[in-house]
Amino acid sequence: MKIDLHNHTVYSDGILSCEELYERAVSAGVDVFALTDHDTVFGCEEMLLLDGKKKTRVILGLELSTVYQKESVHLVCLFKNNRIPKAMVDYSYFMIESRKKRAVRMMEQIQQIYHLKMNIEELLQESKTVTRANMMRHLAKYNAITPKEASFYVSKTSKAYLPSTEITTEEGIRLAKAANCIVILAHPCLLPRPIVEQIVQMGIDGLEVRYPDNREGDEAYFRHLAATHHLLCSAGSDCHGDSSHADIGSATLDETEFKPLSERIGFSYGD
Known part of the structure; x- marks a missing residue:
């Protein structure tokens, strides 16, 4: 089996619709994948309708954007039993409005300072969550x-x-844990190791030990760190559907590796 627990759609900064991401997962031979759009759950219900349409199964979640010691820290939050927590719905509404206001101000300043062409109304229609990648x-x-x-x-x-608008990593972990999510530190290979070592002591549940941008020795190091702190091991391609990111299925767990995590989130492939 191939399990990929970190992927994005047009509901944040990806370029694929939910159905396009699902079909790409099927084509890539991915058996289970997670939808983890940035700071939004608004693609979850649409994706859930596709769950099991073919043999490929879906896990719901989101990726929280946080900051710790001036470092951008992302937390993949997986929802137990594929139930969307109300707290994450409320947070998604808050972040959508915050990101829209920021995007409008930034684009207006880009126009004034750099005299570039744009259509702000069109930009706001292109994605529910407007990130710098969308801009x-x-x-x-x-x-x-x-x-x-x-x-x-x-x-x-x-x-x-x-x-x-970003919350601190400690705040993000508290929010996710209060919402009964399983919290995974995303792409730790992109952070300084001393920062990772501090974050693992904040109450997270796991590490994304397998990631397309891992350097030699990264996975072994993160697996050792996870074992030392009794954390779960995850893997994710961070697929956005474009050429600047890896494709879905590029970083996966097998069935044996996935079992401890699947038990924690209440997921069974045969359900």
């Missing part, structure tokens, strides 16, 4: 530039940059 793709399309060139205008070095 970057929009600018690339309207100004005939590459996404890499457009990325400067939404980067932290841009004169138009505005920070997003």
